[in-house]
Amino acid sequence: MPNLARALGSGGHLLIARAQVPTVTNVNNASILTGVSAATHGISGNRYVGPDGEESELNRPEALRADTILATARQAGVSTLAVTAKEKLRPLISAGGVPAVSAERADDQVANGAGPATAAEVLGEPAPDVYDPALSLYALDLALALSERLGARLVYCSLSDFVAHKAGPGEPLAQSFYGAIDERLGCMLDDGWRVGLVADHGMNAKSGPDGTPNVHYLVDVLEEAGLPARVLAPIADRYVRHHASLGSIAFVYVDDPEALPAARSALAALPGVEAVLDRAAAARAFQLPRDRIGDLVVCADSVTVLGTSAEEIDLEQLSGTLRSHGGLHEQEVPLVICHPLAEDVPSEHDLHNADLYDLLLNRTVS
Amino acid sequence: MPNLARALGSGGHLLIARAQVPTVTNVNNASILTGVSAATHGISGNRYVGPDGEESELNRPEALRADTILATARQAGVSTLAVTAKEKLRPLISAGGVPAVSAERADDQVANGAGPATAAEVLGEPAPDVYDPALSLYALDLALALSERLGARLVYCSLSDFVAHKAGPGEPLAQSFYGAIDERLGCMLDDGWRVGLVADHGMNAKSGPDGTPNVHYLVDVLEEAGLPARVLAPIADRYVRHHASLGSIAFVYVDDPEALPAARSALAALPGVEAVLDRAAAARAFQLPRDRIGDLVVCADSVTVLGTSAEEIDLEQLSGTLRSHGGLHEQEVPLVICHPLAEDVPSEHDLHNADLYDLLLNRTVS
Numbered sequence: 001m002p003n004l005a006r007a008l009g010s011g012g013h014l015l016i017a018r019a020q021v022p023t024v025t026n027v028n029n030a031s032i033l034t035g036v037s038a039a040t041h042g043i044s045g046n047r048y049v050g051p052d053g054e055e056s057e058l059n060r061p062e063a064l065r066a067d068t069i070l071a072t073a074r075q076a077g078v079s080t081l082a083v084t085a086k087e088k089l090r091p092l093i094s095a096g097g098v099p100a101v102s103a104e105r106a107d108d109q110v111a112n113g114a115g116p117a118t119a120a121e122v123l124g125e126p127a128p129d130v131y132d133p134a135l136s137l138y139a140l141d142l143a144l145a146l147s148e149r150l151g152a153r154l155v156y157c158s159l160s161d162f163v164a165h166k167a168g169p170g171e172p173l174a175q176s177f178y179g180a181i182d183e184r185l186g187c188m189l190d191d192g193w194r195v196g197l198v199a200d201h202g203m204n205a206k207s208g209p210d211g212t213p214n215v216h217y218l219v220d221v222l223e224e225a226g227l228p229a230r231v232l233a234p235i236a237d238r239y240v241r242h243h244a245s246l247g248s249i250a251f252v253y254v255d256d257p258e259a260l261p262a263a264r265s266a267l268a269a270l271p272g273v274e275a276v277l278d279r280a281a282a283a284r285a286f287q288l289p290r291d292r293i294g295d296l297v298v299c300a301d302s303v304t305v306l307g308t309s310a311e312e313i314d315l316e317q318l319s320g321t322l323r324s325h326g327g328l329h330e331q332e333v334p335l336v337i338c339h340p341l342a343e344d345v346p347s348e349h350d351l352h353n354a355d356l357y358d359l360l361l362n363r364t365v366s
Numbered sequence: 367m368p369n370l371a372r373a374l375g376s377g378g379h380l381l382i383a384r385a386q387v388p389t390v391t392n393v394n395n396a397s398i399l400t401g402v403s404a405a406t407h408g409i410s411g412n413r414y415v416g417p418d419g420e421e422s423e424l425n426r427p428e429a430l431r432a433d434t435i436l437a438t439a440r441q442a443g444v445s446t447l448a449v450t451a452k453e454k455l456r457p458l459i460s461a462g463g464v465p466a467v468s469a470e471r472a473d474d475q476v477a478n479g480a481g482p483a484t485a486a487e488v489l490g491e492p493a494p495d496v497y498d499p500a501l502s503l504y505a506l507d508l509a510l511a512l513s514e515r516l517g518a519r520l521v522y523c524s525l526s527d528f529v530a531h532k533a534g535p536g537e538p539l540a541q542s543f544y545g546a547i548d549e550r551l552g553c554m555l556d557d558g559w560r561v562g563l564v565a566d567h568g569m570n571a572k573s574g575p576d577g578t579p580n581v582h583y584l585v586d587v588l589e590e591a592g593l594p595a596r597v598l599a600p601i602a603d604r605y606v607r608h609h610a611s612l613g614s615i616a617f618v619y620v621d622d623p624e625a626l627p628a629a630r631s632a633l634a635a636l637p638g639v640e641a642v643l644d645r646a647a648a649a650r651a652f653q654l655p656r657d658r659i660g661d662l663v664v665c666a667d668s669v670t671v672l673g674t675s676a677e678e679i680d681l682e683q684l685s686g687t688l689r690s691h692g693g694l695h696e697q698e699v700p701l702v703i704c705h706p707l708a709e710d711v712p713s714e715h716d717l718h719n720a721d722l723y724d725l726l727l728n729r730t731v732s
Contacts, residue, residue: 018650039715066713261637268634271627275641278667281694284384285651287715301644328647347432349405349653 001178003186004336007195011340016332017351019201021286021299022234022249023330026059028200029089029158031354033068037287041066044292045234046088049253051291055232058292059088061095065289069357071096073154081111081152085139085160086130088237093156101146103139104130114149122146131241133177136160140184144191155193164203165242165323185338195338196360198353202330206246206305206322212315213322216270218250218298219309225266228255231308232294235326240317246305247326251294264296272304274328302329339364367544369552370702373561377706382698383717385567387652387665388600388615389696392425394566395455395524397720399434403653407432410658411600412454415619417657421598424658425454427461431655435723437462439520447477447518451505451526452496454603459522467512469505470496480515488512497607499543502526506550510557521559530569531608531689551704561704562726564719568696572612572671572688578681579688582636584616584664585675591632594621597674598660601692606683613692616672617660630662638670640694668695705730 008014020031020038022045030043038044042065048058074080074096082093087104094100099112106119106127120126122145128134136159143157159181167173188195207213222229235247254263260278267276275298282297283290300306305324307313333353342363346355374380386397386404388411396409404410408431414424440446440462448459453470460466465478472485472493486492488511494500502525509523525547533539554561573579588595601613620629626644633642641664648663649656666672671690673679699719708729712721 018653021651036713037716040713264640265635265637268639269631271631273634274630274643274647275665277640277665277694281640281665281667284697285387285694287384289715299641299643299647301647328643328651331650347402347406349655350403 001182001185003182003189004338007189007338008336012336012338013341015335015337015348015351017198017335017348017353017355019199019331019333019353021288021328021331022247023201023325023327024235024247025086025089025161025200025237026092027234028353030064030092031352032198032200032356033070033093033156034064034066035069035354035357036066037354039283039287039289042289042292043092044289045232045251046237047232047234048292049230049232049251057088057237059091061091064092064095068093068095068098070098070154070156074098078154079150079152080154081143081147081150082156083139083143083146084158085135086158086239088239089158093158099150101142103127103135103142106138106142111146111150114146119146122149130239131162133163133173135162136177137180137184140181144184144187158200161200161203162239162242166320168205168323189338194360194364196356197334197336197338198356199333200353201325202332203323203325204302204329206248206303206324211321213246214272214304215246215307216272216300216304217307217310217313218252218267221266221270222252222263225262227259227263227266229253229263230255233306233308235324240314241319243322243324244313244315244317246307246313246322247324248300248302248305248329249326250298250306252296252298254295257295260295267296267298272301273298274301275299299327302327337364339366341365367548369548369555370704373555373704374702378702378704379707381701381703381714381717383564383701383714383719383721385565385697385699385719387654387694387697388613389567389691389693390601390613391452391455391527391566391603392458393600394719396430396458397718398564398566398722399436399459399522400430400432401435401720401723402432403720405649405653405655408655408658409458410655411598411617412603413598413600414658415596415598415617423454423603425457427457430458430461434459434461434464436464436520436522440464444520445516445518446520447509447513447516448522449505449509449512450524451501452524452605454605455524459524465516467508469493469501469508472504472508477512477516480512485512488515496605497528499529499539501528502543503546503550506547510550510553524566527569528608532686534571534689555704560726560730562722563700563702563704564722565699566719567691568698569689569691570668570695572614572669572690577687579612580638580670581612581673582638582666582670583673583676583679584618584633587632587636588618588629591628593625593629593632595619595629596621599672599674601690606680607685609688609690610679610681610683612671612673612679612688613690614666614668614671614695615692616664618662618664620661623661626661633662633664638667639664640667641665665693668693703730705732707731
């Protein structure tokens with residue numbers, strides 16, 4: 001990554017920051033976009049159980065309880081643009097009327113203010129498949145092309161973690177992917193952009209030596225214990241080939257409130273389960289919105305994932321072994337600012353990925 | 367509390383903030399004094415296991431890894447003063463040469479710069495006993511008298527939680543105690559002080575219906591499982607009548623690293639244990655210094671406490687039933703600013719007790 005190396009060599013910073021738990025896409029994109037915790041912005045997972053008891057994707061702009069930095073800048077007259085690889089994020093990043101497109105749907109989406117041409121037409125090539133590693137590169141190319149057309153001064157571009165799910169650090173797929181990202185970074189820096197990079201979450205291998213995932217199916221575990229419960233996997237989304245809806249955190253809703261202590265014991269006894277916190281403790285410990293998490297929040301260790309039921313999860317969806325996220329062990333993320341920083345930067349220990357825009361907008365020195 | 371009510375009625379704010387885990391005295395006093403997390407300031411308990419493997423009080427100024435706000439202000443030429451009810455805190459609050467006395471030792475301590483008279487002589491009355499509820503009131507009186515004598519412009523005064531350990535909200539002892547605190551608050555406000563109040567941690571009853579504590583002795587539990595381990599209670603300090611060294615969090619050091627998974631299972635199986643996190647997960651989840659916590663961090667629910675061994679803990683030390691803290695359920699604390707605030711205050715969900723001085727110094731409007 002020669003362009004990244006050049007930026008770091010001339011005063012840029014590579015820092016380690018902390019992601020919001022659950023360490024999944026929607027939660028942490030919301031954190032980065034709003035600069036606040038999930039307790040404040042309200043996005044507690046990729047999916048949630050709503051007040052009506054129905055499970056749905058948690059990605060509507062109305063679900064956000066805090067304004068995004070882009071929306072606030074736009075309201076102040078700054079030209080903004082948000083691009084995402086995955087369509088599932090587009091509603092969230094468009095909150096407050098920010099022009100937003102997804103690479104996934106570039107063939108039929110028009111960025112607000114970018115004329116009658118579709119995003120794909122602006123770029124001059126059709127969008128890759130959602131499981132194509134090139135989707136993220138296409139998103140970066142869209143960000144470059146559309147911001148020029150819109151005269152955008154504040155841009156957000158969210159990539160897909162498909163490659164990180166499928167390849168470990170140093171593997172050929174990862175190497176070529178990051179090399180291609182670095183080319184786009186070079187274009188941005190050459191165009192005079194002020195660039196920050198951060199991950200929404202980390203990633204860990206979740207399989208045993210034989211290649212099969214270390215998984216507990218919590219609906220099954222609780223049913224066997226005579227404790228009927230509903231289980232929501234905050235990682236679950238429409239991109240099942242990434243993770244088969246298996247991550248290292250789960251929300252449990254117990255049918256009978258009296259059964260809570262028994263359910264807690266049954267879950268805590270599972271090997272690889274590190275924490276079974278009740279709603280109040282979890283909300284405080286992880287800064288989560290109390291009304292959008294389970295009666296119990298179950299956290300697995302770094303190599304274990306939690307799913308709903310064996311019947312519901314189709315491991316065949318996984319191509320290759322399982323690498324996933326969602327829990328406490330995917331909190332550590334890199335945060336790069338490609339420019340010198342003023343001295344009053346928070347200690348790395350206290351840095352969150354949600355601090356990205358603050359660092360970029362308020363702490364860089366030119 | 368008429369003076370508090372008056373302040374809140376004329377633009378003051380009563381907010382709910384979040385304490386640092388472990389929710390014990392030294393950790394949170396360090397947070398309030400430095401404005402940063404324990405991962406940065408380094409104070410992970412009232413006691414700790416040092417690099418030499420020895421257990422000791424974690425209260426030396428050299429143990430602090432961040433400057434206190436008082437020390438920084440003092441270095442900038444501001445006259446400062448720190449007063450604590452309990453002597454155990456004095457070394458920490460005096461970091462950076464801040465004049466500091468404890469009510470507990472007022473009979474023979476002289477505040478740096480406050481002349482040859484002892485603190486008790488300045489006040490004109492001897493210090494109360496360390497288990498006397500009046501100790502905290504005496505500390506407030508010392509803060510008032512000594513800051514006048516020193517011309518102090520930035521003051522910290524830390525009280526004892528003895529009354530909160532011994533009486534629940536609304537009980538006569540609590541009522542009269544808070545009434546007496548309110549009188550001192552009135553004096554400060556009348557003298558034109560800008561005052562903020564915050565708790566270092568919450569407090570919960572930890573006993574069953576029969577009045578005996580819900581306690582697990584972790585050394586005993588692990589010994590029975592054939593897993594020799596050392597256990598440190600971060601709440602432990604010299605004031606045993608407060609809590610008998612029983613709090614809702616424990617650090618476990620396993621003799622044989624291979625035994626870690628087995629130890630985790632044995633601890634997770636205990637009723638009332640909510641989380642058994644390994645060092646990495648705990649450090650990230652709770653923003654703790656990795657080198658000053660256990661191989662495992664064990665968190666109990668709101669009504670359960672964790673101790674070392676039945677042999678070591680003397681429940682007779684407790685006068686009355688056990689009320690204690692230390693865990694995830696004592697994170698919620700009140701934070702009061704007795705003055706109007708500017709609009710750019712963080713959401714209550716993201717407020718920490720460590721934000722007190724920032725709010726007071728940077729966000730109040732006069």
